[in-house]
Amino acid sequence: MSRFGFVRPSKYRHVYGTCAKRDYCYDNLRVSANAWDTNMVAVNPLFLSVNWQSSGGGSFGVIPLSTVGKLPENYPLYRGHTGPVLDTAFNPFNDYVVASGSEDSKVMIWNIPEEYDENLEEVTPVLKLSGHQRKVGQVLFHPVADNVLASASTDLTIKLWDIEKGQEKQEITGHTEIIQSLSWNYNGSLMATTCRDKRLRIFDVRSNKVVQEGSGHQGIKGSRVVWLGDTDRLVTTGFSRMSDRQLNLWDTTNLEKPIKSEFLDTSSGVNMPFYDADTKMLYLAGKGDGMIRYYEYENDALYFLSEFKSIDPQRGMAFMPKRAVNVSECEVARAYKVGTTLIEPISFTVPRKSDAFQSDIFPPAISDEPALTADEWFGGKDANPNTMDLEAGFKVKSKKAFNPTAQAEETKETKIADPMNDKDYQAAYHEMRKENEDLKNSLSQREIKIRVLETEMQKYKTQIANLELKKTADDTKQDDTTASHTAENKNVDTEE
Secondary structure, X not given: OOOOOOOOOOOOOOOEEEEOOHHHOEEOOOEOOOOOOOOOEEEOOOEEEEEEOOOOOEEEEXXXXXXXXXXXOOOOOEEEEOOOEEEEEEOOOOOOEEEEEEOOOOEEEEEOOOOOOOOOOOEOOOEEEOOOOOOEEEEEEOOOEOOEEEEEEOOOOEEEEEOOOOEEEEEEOOOOOOEEEEEEOOOOXXXXXXXXXXXXEEEEOOOOEEEEEEEOOOOOOOOEEEEOOOOOEEEEEEEOOOOOXXXXXXXXXXXXXXXXXXXXXXXXXXXXXXXXXXXXXXXXEEEOOOEEEEEEEEOOEEEEEEEEEOOOOEOEEEEOOHHHOOHHHOEEEEEEEXXXXXXXXXXXXXXXXXXXXXXXXXXXXXXXXXXXXXHHHHOOOOXXXXXXXXXXXXXXXXXXXXXXXXXXXXXXOOOOOOOOOHHHHHHHHHHHHHHHHHHHHHHHHHHHHHHHHHHHHHHHHHHHHHHHHHHHHHHHHHHHHXXXXXXXXXXXXXXX
């Protein structure tokens, strides 16, 4: 995993990142200030979704990718949640369907209008899924089966939903503290999770069985996991006991210890991992800094390729599905970086001189056609994702109908439960303590910013006062000069 040593041959060794010009970014956004550890943004070939900072309940924005530049002040939002939206995810098999999870313990499913612009009225959900007892922090669609959604909650459970029927099909238990991230394997038969209890788990989700478990990163901060495509390997990012950022590679058949572990740096933000199964490239985007490292996976090793650096820190990030990259420009990946009020596309490109399709760097990619129905998958059937050739480039398809059986109805009313036992009280205590610390940190940062602004204001006030004094002095001097000239003229007239 070391970045040092001999130079190995690789088609992706010279990949470089390029930021879009400001005119091609998405500006004037009100990105959520919620302290929950989330990517903040999701993307598909047609739209961006971003957690929104709004009053009076939770909302998020959906922005057509063609709507670049500065957004209007009153942009239409997706409203329906009564608490802040914590995560969103697009259906990989229907670009016009998006799911959201919120602090109100609900999961909601939304239909995106085909003719969507800034003049659209507020959008309401087509389906509300109730069942979780606490906030829903992650939502993630199945990679193979149509209309299957996973949601993770601070009630320490993961639920699997058939969103077409509006039904909860399975509940996954076994976590002792808050779930921090989840990742499907290639065919969606297994799921890996990281948790605040510092354990890494792999579940057979349809049977609610833990098939592997081990100690993950031992730091107190967050941890993330991503499965490495069609292999039995996965990667986690997290922190050591000394709060150093780490990257670990694991064998999913034995989680006693990682295959390899690498020290990254001492920055404080969690690394968000993204894996491209086609190119076998892993991207690590650090929260709170402007760096994206990228590696190539081969034979139980992660070879460092390069890094993209920016002076502007990222609050979140999402990567475009591979089927929509610009193959004519040899773009192998495209990231969408979230700032304070801006989302910035970053294109990762292989330098090639030929205009012909480069088949060696663009193997078949996962397509937008499901390999299984929800019924087939919940019935026990497995299949690998369908793939597609990228040579023809991305083509926009007509909107695919999505008509859930239980439209606009909640699956069942569930009151957010009070803690019932020691484990529940402990989980609630740790959750509230973290939120309290996050609020304190946020307030401290705002107080520092206020003091800086007050100092700047005082400096400007002093400059303005000095300018006014100078202007008054100049005016007085001008008046004295005018009076002197007038007196001299009178004396001349008298002498004459």
